[in-house]
Amino acid sequence: MAEVLVLVDHVDGQVKKVALELLTAARRIGEPAAVVVGEATDGIKAKLAEYGAEKVYTAPAELDDYVVAPKAELLATLATDRSAAAVLLSATAENKEIAGRTAVKLGSGVLTDVVDITADVVAEHSVFGGAVVTHAKVRTGVPVVAVRPNAIAAEAAPGAAVEEAVSVELSDSAKAARVTERVKQEQGSRPELTEAAVVVSGGRGVGGDDFSVVENLADSLGGAVGASRAAVDSGWYPNAFQVGQTGRTVSPNLYIALGISGAIQHRAGMQTSKTIVAVNKDPEAPLLEISDFAVVGDLHKVAPQLTEEINKRK
Amino acid sequence: MNIVVLVKQVPDTATERKLDPADSTVDRAASDGVINELDEYAIEEALLLKEKHGGEVTILSAGPDQATDSIRKALSMGADKAVHLNDAALHGSDALQTAYALAQALGTVEYDLVILGSESTDARTGVVGAALAEYLGLPQLTLANKVDIDGTSVRIQRQTDEGYDVVEATLPAVVSVVEKINEPRYPSFKLIMAAKKKPVAKLGAADAGIDTARVGLANATTEVVDFAAAPPRAAGTVVKDEGNGGVQIADYLAAKKFL
Ligand SMILES: Cc1cc2nc3c(=O)[nH]c(=O)nc-3n(C[C@H](O)[C@H](O)[C@H](O)COP(=O)(O)OP(=O)(O)OC[C@H]3O[C@@H](n4cnc5c(N)ncnc54)[C@H](O)[C@@H]3O)c2cc1C
Ligand SMILES: Cc1cc2nc3c(=O)[nH]c(=O)nc-3n(C[C@H](O)[C@H](O)[C@H](O)COP(=O)(O)OP(=O)(O)OC[C@H]3O[C@@H](n4cnc5c(N)ncnc54)[C@H](O)[C@@H]3O)c2cc1C
Known part of the structure; x- marks a missing residue:
């Protein structure tokens, strides 16, 4: 069986959940071969x-x-040397870029933001803000596919995980853009936004930089905190937590929006959430149209009551 | 500092966007065409850099005849001139073919910097900037929320999931922008009038040295197998808070087994 390369996202010696989802998807296509850049700890x-x-x-x-x-040089070299059947990555902004360059090198094609994939590498997309579902495939060469986190459920299945160190002789042009500094914003102890099963987001309706009404609800559900661009632009919450077109794309089991109107750019980042709950004082807010359950009211009353109720029922 | 800004015309997100059943490409007749939102940020950044360092800002857009409207809009923001790559052979090109075609078209212009949006609102692949850097063999400084030029070197803050990376390279380079970078200006009446007279060079595939066997629907590296309207979300429940809204959500979450 041909190998299917999976670029592994990992942080602080831990594999990100999306990598396990990709391995699960890879098993449908062929033999999963993980690619780890940086130290592959025993835990990983x-x-x-x-x-x-x-x-x-x-x-x-x-x-x-x-x-x-x-990373594109690495993946393209491996894909060629091992005659890989496909290359899978998570659909983060950076990995989509890696996918694009890898496909150019391979003379193949790239599919991004995929929400499902079949054994013969036909990929499902949710496009135009979730209005249209498409199926697409790569016609030439080794397909390079970026899959949205939380789209495919990870299932365990034992593998040999035979380790092999690979070295790459980087070209000069690959070294043209140097990273000279990395600045990390505090993530706290909450689950990572794109990986979380539950995301609670706050928008302009939160009304100020005290986001505790959002954070407390998130914590009661063991979820992550997100924010609309309006909240981020107001300086109420850090940029890294923006959900939407130009923020992060999330697809949790449960998405709770507090005081978010549901502009198309926001919906683009959360529309594929499985269950959507909204609290908004405006019954006409567009987000209510795609919500499974919505309360029209003041979030500063509804959300604390919900948090208290959840904590009570634990 | 000569800068080329890549501008894509996309269907207005405020309208119902459709694919054409004939060939699964965007149905351009179904919606108004507008400038891809992030490309306005790219134009703004180019204009800010020009104000600081001098030089010219050129718009490059690949698209059919109606893309002219978006090109004029870009010129009315203050860009100096434009190149319109327009050839039937390009219809249905996928993301990598588009990047290849844009790379070829860039060969007809002199530039120190190429600036583009990090993602379009219609296809949203987010790969054109990276693929372009690959084709051109130029440094990739993408997802920038800050750009500084110093002589022949360029430094950006690259937005990451955790914060940002500082990235440096020498010019020429490819830069893509995120919306945190600036606030695009509105065209003034004077600039709108002036834009009507600014030069727009028409470029066919042959003029740009594009190998037509490498572009267009028939040669695309990807293929849409089928598409359909998403099944409508079952109409949700909307309740008015009568003092127990939080409890009602908790009941709903419990029924859905979230609690
Ligand atoms: C290029 C571009 C990219 C963008 N990318 C993104 C993106 O990635 N993510 C994103 O989110 N946006 C993005 N936007 C912005 C988007 O268009 C909206 O402006 C933004 O999502 C609005 O945020 P909001 O819903 O919090 O604010 P608003 O639209 O102001 O909505 C606030 C909502 O809160 C409700 N409200 C107010 N007070 C209360 C209260 N006490 N209780 C309950 N409800 C209350 C109001 O009824 C209203 O519906 C982008 C825009 C552009 C042009
Ligand atoms: C719903 C849908 C899904 C698609 N999915 C895929 C896919 O999975 N794989 C694939 O290969 N193709 C796909 N395509 C085709 C692809 O959208 C087009 O080829 C497009 O021209 C380039 O991709 P993009 O808009 O996603 O670019 P992005 O990489 O998202 O755009 C980034 C920037 O590139 C610049 N740019 C992009 N196109 C042009 C242009 N024509 N002229 C000037 N500047 C430009 C703009 O500055 C833009 O902000 C899809 C198309 C649609 C409609």
């Missing part, structure tokens, strides 16, 4: 084995000293 390798990685290719962390191009 164990997780990859648990979710079916037959191989674990490891590459030096230096690839991350430059923007995108080195």
Whole structure:
């Protein structure tokens, strides 16, 4: 069976959940081969084995000293050398870029923001803000596919996870854009936004930089906190938490929107959430049209009552 | 500092957007065409850099005849001139083919910097900037929320999921922008009038040295197999808060097994 390369997202020695989802998808197509850039800790390798990685290719962390191009060189080289059946990545902004460059190198095609994928690499997309569902495939070469986190449920299945270190001789042009500094904003102890099963987001309706009404509800559900652009632009919550077209795309089991009108750019980032709940004082807010359950009222009354009720029922 | 800004015309997100059943490409007749939102931020950034460092701002757009409207709008924001790549052979090009065609068209212009949006609102692949850098062999400084030029070097803040990375390279380079970078200006009446007289060079595939066997629907690297309107979301429940709205949500969440 041909190998299916999976670029593994990991942070602080932990595999991100989306990598396990990708391994699950890869098993439909062929033999999953994980690609880890940076240190593959025992913890990482164990997780990859648990979710079916037959191989674990490891590459030096230096690839991350430059923007995108080195990882594309790595993936393209591996895909060619191992005659891979497909290359799968998570559909983050950076990984979509890696996917694009990898496909150019392979002379193949790229599909991004995929929500499902079949054994013969036909990919499902949800486009135009969720209004249209398309199926698409790559016609030439090794398909490169970026899959949305939380779209495919991860299922465990043992794999051999045979480790193999790979070295890449980076071209000069791959080293053209150097990362000279990394600035991280505090994430706190909440789950990562795109990985979380529950996301509670606050918008302009929160009314100020005291986001505790949103945070408390998120914490009662073990969820992540998100924000609309209006809230981020007002300086009430950090940029990294913006949900939407130009923020993060989330697809949790439960999305709760507090004081968010539901502009198309916001919906673009959360429309594929499985269940949507909204609290808004305006019965005409567009978000109510796509909500499964909505309360028309003041979020500062409704959300604390909900939080209290959840904590009571635990 | 000569800057080329890439501008895509997209169907207005405020209208119902459709695909054409004949060939699964965007149905341009169904919606008004507007400038892709993020491209207005790209234009604004180019104008700010020009105000600081001098030079010229050129708009480059690949698209059919109606893209002219978006090109004029871009010129009315203050860009100096435009190149319109328009050829029937390009119809149905996918993201990588579009990047290839744009890379070829860039060969007809002199530039130190290419600025584009990080994502379109219609196809949203977010790969054109990266693919373009790959085709041109130029440094990729994408997802920028800040751009600084110093002589021949360029430094950006690249937006990441955790915060931002500082990235440096030498010119020429490809920069894509996110919406945090600036606030696009509105065209003044004077500029709108002036834009009517600004030069728009028409470019066919052959003029740009585009190999027509590498572009267009028939040669696309990707293919839409089928599409359909998404099944409508079952109409949700909307209740008015009568003092127990929070409890009602809790009941709903419990019924859905979230609690
Ligand atoms: C290029 C571009 C990219 C963009 N990208 C994004 C993006 O990634 N993410 C994003 O979110 N937006 C994005 N936007 C902005 C988007 O168009 C909207 O402006 C934004 O989503 C509005 O945020 P909001 O819903 O919080 O604010 P508003 O639209 O002002 O809505 C506030 C809502 O809160 C309700 N409300 C007020 N007070 C209360 C209260 N006490 N209790 C209950 N409800 C209350 C109001 O009824 C209203 O519906 C983008 C725009 C552009 C042009
Ligand atoms: C619903 C839908 C889904 C699609 N999915 C895919 C897919 O999965 N894979 C694929 O290969 N193709 C796909 N396509 C085709 C693709 O959209 C077009 O080829 C498009 O021209 C380039 O992709 P983009 O808009 O996603 O670019 P993005 O990378 O999202 O756009 C980034 C920037 O590139 C610049 N730019 C893009 N196009 C032009 C242009 N024509 N002229 C000037 N500047 C431009 C703009 O500055 C823009 O802000 C899809 C099209 C549709 C309608």
